[in-house]
Amino acid sequence: MTKRIGKEILVIGDPHATPKHNNDRFEWLGNFIVEKQPDIIVNIGDMASMDSLSSYDKGSIHAEGNRYDHDIEAVIDAQERMDKPIREYNKVMTKKKHLKKYNPKKVITLGNHEQRIIRASSQDPALHGKLSIDDLQYKEHGWDVYPFLNPYIVNDIAFSHYATSGIMARPISGDNAAANLVKKGFHSTVVGHSHLRGYFETTDTARGRLFGLVAGCYFDFDDSYTTENHRNWRGLVMLHEAQDGSCEPAWYSMSYIKQRYS
Numbered sequence: 001m002t003k004r005i006g007k008e009i010l011v012i013g014d015p016h017a018t019p020k021h022n023n024d025r026f027e028w029l030g031n032f033i034v035e036k037q038p039d040i041i042v043n044i045g046d047m048a049s050m051d052s053l054s055s056y057d058k059g060s061i062h063a064e065g066n067r068y069d070h071d072i073e074a075v076i077d078a079q080e081r082m083d084k085p086i087r088e089y090n091k092v093m094t095k096k097k098h099l100k101k102y103n104p105k106k107v108i109t110l111g112n113h114e115q116r117i118i119r120a121s122s123q124d125p126a127l128h129g130k131l132s133i134d135d136l137q138y139k140e141h142g143w144d145v146y147p148f149l150n151p152y153i154v155n156d157i158a159f160s161h162y163a164t165s166g167i168m169a170r171p172i173s174g175d176n177a178a179a180n181l182v183k184k185g186f187h188s189t190v191v192g193h194s195h196l197r198g199y200f201e202t203t204d205t206a207r208g209r210l211f212g213l214v215a216g217c218y219f220d221f222d223d224s225y226t227t228e229n230h231r232n233w234r235g236l237v238m239l240h241e242a243q244d245g246s247c248e249p250a251w252y253s254m255s256y257i258k259q260r261y262s
Contacts, residue, residue: 006243007155010038012236013192013215014111017078018049019070021221024262025254026078029218029236030085031261032252034102036238040154041104043143044192044215045111045161048075048136053116072135079141107152108143111161111193115148151189156245158185162193176200181212188245190215195223197233199249209246213237220254 010033017023033041052066090101114133121131138145146152151160162171165184171193172180178198181189186204190213198214216233223229234254239247 006241006247007040007239008036008038009040009042009154009157009239009242009247010036010236011159011190011213011215011239012041012043012047012218014044014046014195014217014219015078016046016049016113016217016219016223017075018051019067019074020051021219023074023078023081025218025220025258026081027084028257028261030082032236032257033082033104034085034089035261037102038104038238041106042152042159042190043106043108044159044190045109045148046113046192047078047108047111047138048072048114048117050113050116053120068131075136079137083141106141106143107146107159108138109146109150109152109160110148112148118148155243157188157190157239157242157247159190162191163189178212178214181214182210185212186210188212188247190239192217195232197251207245209244211245211247211249213239213249218254220258 012029015026017026048071050071052068052071086102093099093101110133114136117131117133117135121127121129133145149160149162149164151158163181163185164170165172172184173194174180177194177196178200181191182200182202188210192215194214195217196214197216199211201209201211204210215237216235218234218236220234235257236252238250238252240250241248
């Protein structure tokens with residue numbers, strides 16, 4: 001067996017599990033993971049949509065029918081569906097001699113939608129201590145949880161829901177967001193948040209190859225978070241040969257994933 005160069009890292013951009021839409025895409029994701037077997041799986045955040053805690057929808061027609069417990073149930077169901085193909089694969093491996101079970105490192109960098117839970121709990125004394133990130137059961141499903149905007153760094157690549165710059169700590173964005181990640185952060189960085197796709201790379205004389213990557217999103221419905229759904233890129237990103245702040249990215253569209261892994 002040929003030894004891998006660097007790490008194989010799967011990036012899941014903004015999945016937005018919600019009771020308003022089915023979770024079939026997480027079953028496809030689990031099948032994809034079993035076939036590709038990345039070393040590390042990074043969920044870039046907003047796994048939980050948490051529409052019931054949206055300050056934007058409060059008092060509007062969009063808030064009608066939203067329930068906290070339903071949001072939580074949708075996220076737990078999504079994780080169960082993603083994990084099921086991996087569990088089934090490992091059951092087969094245990095029945096065969098000399099075959100190793102697949103046990104990837106799983107990391108989630110919390111997004112602003114998960115942060116709604118913390119904000120709601122801190123702003124309303126009646127909810128303090130009753131709402132928690134732990135309700136999402138991320139740790140129970142094997143995720144190493146990184147707080148909102150606390151980056152996970154591996155092989156000199158930083159992963160965060162989004163990166164910030166300036167005194168006001170605004171999200172690094174713009175039409176050339178991937179390039180801005182490198183130019184403002186001076187570090188190879190992977191983000192989500194915008195639901196767009198972007199990639200930029202350059203060579204620094206001191207640090208070598210640097211890149212910025214915006215990972216798109218992993219849901220197959222039009223969302224209410226933006227008026228520009230036509231700009232969303234939907235799918236998964238695999239970082240091959242990830243090491244020393246460098247990688248070879250491969251993009252898998254939602255339509256491809258659905259056709260091959262459903």
